């Protein structure tokens with residue numbers, strides 16, 4: 369079973385305005401509401417690609433009820449720890465450019481964290497745990513490490529999609545898959561990139577540090593894949609971006625869906641890129657039909 373763990377889920381409120389004027393009343397021309405948070409997005413895309421998963425994490429209040437209802441409508445298994453307070457609302461403003469305002473999320477107590485860790489004690493070596501998204505400040509700063517330690521005890525695979533100092537700490541535990549975008553990779557090595565050659569150098573370094581599979585996404589410029597032996601590159605398919613929120617999460621889901629169904633690394637990487645782009649070109653997350661249409665445009669180059 370694949371478990372996704374979202375410590376700080378969100379209701380994503382997508383607001384389209386023709387022209388955003390700060391300090392004035394703006395009227396939306398379109399609004400959309402989705403269950404969000406990186407792990408939840410991974411679960412939703414996995415389902416669309418025909419792979420079951422269980423969504424774990426913390427949930428609370430009327431916003432939390434909305435998320436559970438939506439996931440149940442999509443037949444996605446949930447096993448959240450309920451917390452007092454409301455799950456956050458993340459505002460995604462679309463007006464030519466994309467501006468995001470992510471909320472803080474509810475306060476959690478140590479007993480909530482313990483309840484989540486307890487759920488993970490049932491993991492087995494056939495399981496995959498996807499740790500995706502930011503860590504709310506009320507949780508212990510090493511909560512992801514505690515989760516990884518449970519997964520490692522069970523010999524389950526760990527997938528990491530987070531950023532900043534948390535990502536740095538987690539890499540030492542040698543996850544099965546990490547998917548930083550190119551900016552997160554630069555931040556990790558306290559550098560900045562001026563070319564794709566530089567991205568390749570640092571992506572390989574991540575694989576050498578012990579991350580089994582590394583995908584570095586570069587939005588419209590496609591992505592790299594690295595392991596200790598090989599480097600792959602794929603350009604992104606061309607299309608009109610409608611909502612890139614969740615494109616990175618879709619890559620994680622696409623890779624896992626293909627990999628766990630026995631596809632080769634090259635095929636899993638191509639599926640990952642097609643899934644990211646299919647989401648970027650959709651209002652909501654990608655559909656399987658769209659991924660399989662776009663994969664015909666993905667050429668994987670092996671270095």
Ligand SMILES: Nc1ncnc2c1ncn2[C@@H]1O[C@H](COP(=O)(O)OP(=O)(O)OP(=O)(O)O)[C@@H](O)[C@H]1O
Pocket residue numbers: 548549550585586587588589590591604605606607609612613614615616617619640641642643644645646648
């Ligand atoms: N403009 C675009 N054109 C085509 N494909 C895109 C575009 N933007 C994103 N994608 C697809 O989505 C993948 C992930 O994008 P990106 O690098 O922005 O991830 P991310 O920063 O983790 O995204 P997010 O945090 O918004 O989920 C890319 O590798 C690509 O396949």
Ligand SMILES: O=P(O)(O)OC[C@@]1(O)O[C@H](CO)[C@@H](O)[C@@H]1O
Pocket residue numbers: 376378380403404405406409458470500501502503613614615616617
């Ligand atoms: O604040 P975090 O946890 O870093 O990111 C949360 C978030 O921006 O990530 C998802 C897209 O990847 C959205 O569904 C959600 O709103």
